[in-house]
Structure formats: structure tokens, C-alpha cells
Amino acid sequence: MYRSINTMTWAEVAKLDPDSVYYVLPVGSLEQHGRALPLGTDDLILSTSLEEMSRHVELKNNFLQLPNLHYGNSFEHLDFSGTITLGCACIAGFVEEILASMRKHGFHRLVIVNSHGGNAPIFQAYAQEWEQKFGVRVYNINYFGSDFFAEAQSLLQTPVNNDIHGGEIEASYLAYALPGVFHAEEAAPENDVFVSLKDYYYGWLSRDLSPDNGLIGMASRATPEKGRLLYEYVWKKLASYFTEFDQAR
Numbered sequence: 238m239y240r241s242i243n244t245m246t247w248a249e250v251a252k253l254d255p256d257s258v259y260y261v262l263p264v265g266s267l268e269q270h271g272r273a274l275p276l277g278t279d280d281l282i283l284s285t286s287l288e289e290m291s292r293h294v295e296l297k298n299n300f301l302q303l304p305n306l307h308y309g310n311s312f313e314h315l316d317f318s319g320t321i322t323l324g325c326a327c328i329a330g331f332v333e334e335i336l337a338s339m340r341k342h343g344f345h346r347l348v349i350v351n352s353h354g355g356n357a358p359i360f361q362a363y364a365q366e367w368e369q370k371f372g373v374r375v376y377n378i379n380y381f382g383s384d385f386f387a388e389a390q391s392l393l394q395t396p397v398n399n400d401i402h403g404g405e406i407e408a409s410y411l412a413y414a415l416p417g418v419f420h421a422e423e424a425a426p427e428n429d430v431f432v433s434l435k436d437y438y439y440g441w442l443s444r445d446l447s448p449d450n451g452l453i454g455m456a457s458r459a460t461p462e463k464g465r466l467l468y469e470y471v472w473k474k475l476a477s478y479f480t481e482f483d484q485a486r
Contacts, residue, residue, distance in 0.1 A: 403456060
């Protein structure tokens with residue numbers, strides 16, 4: 238079963254076998270994504286993909302989706318209006334309060350589904366510490382800052398490692414899933430910014446790489462048809478992870 242905890246009573250949660258319960262925490266961001274995509278791009282991709290996955294996956298255990306954390310670690314984009322960032326300690330502290338509550342109720346599995354690359358290193362760095370401190374196993378699915386899209390390379394013109402922010406993947410996905418939020422007229426080749434990040438420098442800021450734009454990728458290559466294939470890729474990839482978690486009990 239996969240369902241929102243928001244729709245359940247405390248008594249319904251309490252009667253569940255704790256060994257069958259996985260809490261699911263979706264984490265996104267509110268940050269600039271260039272001129273063609275909305276501030277809530279990560280959040281929108283996250284919510285639509287989880288919703289689609291939930292329609293298809295069959296799970297024996299009880300996966301309870303918590304309310305989304307709609308903000309992330311977005312200092313790299315803070316120079317652009319509308320971006321709101323949380324510090325690393327704030328995000329870690331937020332998750333730790335959830336873990337402490339879970340421990341109180343005897344629940345010991347948390348799945349973090351994260352759609353913003355800037356959050357990924359935080360969850361990866363803390364995972365072992367959290368398991369030691371709270372006795373909760375933390376599974377971490379990162380759409381970006383990971384190899385999540387590696388097997389989707391054949392769908393793209395842009396190398397996945399260079400599709401950094403607001404590029405072909407995200408623009409195509411939203412052009413298909415939520416076409417009303419995609420400003421196709423802004424996804425022009427002259428606005429594309431192709432960058433190869435150095436593997437020894439993590440302090441880059443989008444204001445330096447893409448001034449007055451914010452895009453770090455090739456949004457002009459986006460099409461709704463690619464988006465349809467990526468939409469299917471994402472929910473099926475999620476389903477494979479959740480099926481694996483379901484069978485690991």
C-alpha cells in the first residue's frame with residue numbers, strides 16, 4: 238500500500254505493524270530554473286512522478302507519504318528572485334525531528350525521495366549517522382546529484398552530466414507533464430548554457446555561470462515527446478526502487 242499519511246487518523250497508523258511501515262519524505266526546492274521553467278520545477282517533477290508511481294506499484298508493506306518539504310539547499314541560486322534556501326543544518330535538523338518522532342512510535346524505515354541536486358550531499362553525508370543515532374534505516378533516492386538518469390541517456394541529446402539545471406531533462410518533463418508552466422518561447426538556443434563542472438570545485442554559483450539567465454543546460458532541446466518518455470522513465474525507476482524496498486523486509 239502506498240498512501241498519504243495526511244488522510245489517515247492516528248489510530249489507523251497506530252494499528253499498523255511497525256515492521257511493515259515505511260515513511261516516505263519527498264524533498265524538493267523553490268529556486269530559479271532559468272527563464273523557461275518555474276521556481277517550483279523540482280517540486281512539480283517530484284509530486285507528479287510520485288503520484289504516477291503510486292497508481293501503478295503494488296506493495297505489500299505500508300508506505301506512508303509525509304507532506305513534502307518544499308524548500309532545499311539552494312544557495313547556488315540565491316541571486317535570482319523567488320529562490321528560497323535552507324541551510325544544511327536546517328535541513329538535517331528537520332529530518333532529525335522526523336526521525337526522533339518515528340523512533341518514539343517504533344517506526345524504523347524512512348525513504349527520502351529528493352528531486353534537487355543540492356540536497357543530495359546532505360542526505361548522503363548524514364545517512365550513517367542517522368542510522369546510528371536513531372536506529373532508523375534511511376533509504377535515499379536522488380533524482381539529481383546521482384546516477385538516476387544515467388540509463389536515460391539514449392533519450393537525450395545533452396550528456397546527462399552536462400544537463401545540470403533547467404535543461405533538456407527538466408524542460409522536456411514539464412513540457413509534457415505540465416505544459417502550462419513551460420515557457421517555450423524562452424527555451425531558445427541563444428539562452429542555452431553548456432557547462433562542464435570541475436570535479437574539484439563545488440562552490441560554483443549560477444550567477445557566474447549563467448548571468449541574468451540561470452539555465453545551465455540545453456533547454457532548447459526539450460520536446461513534449463522526450464518529456465513523455467522521461468515521465469515514464471522516472472515513475473518506473475521509482476517503482477523499481479519501492480519494489481526493492483518492499484521485498485527487503
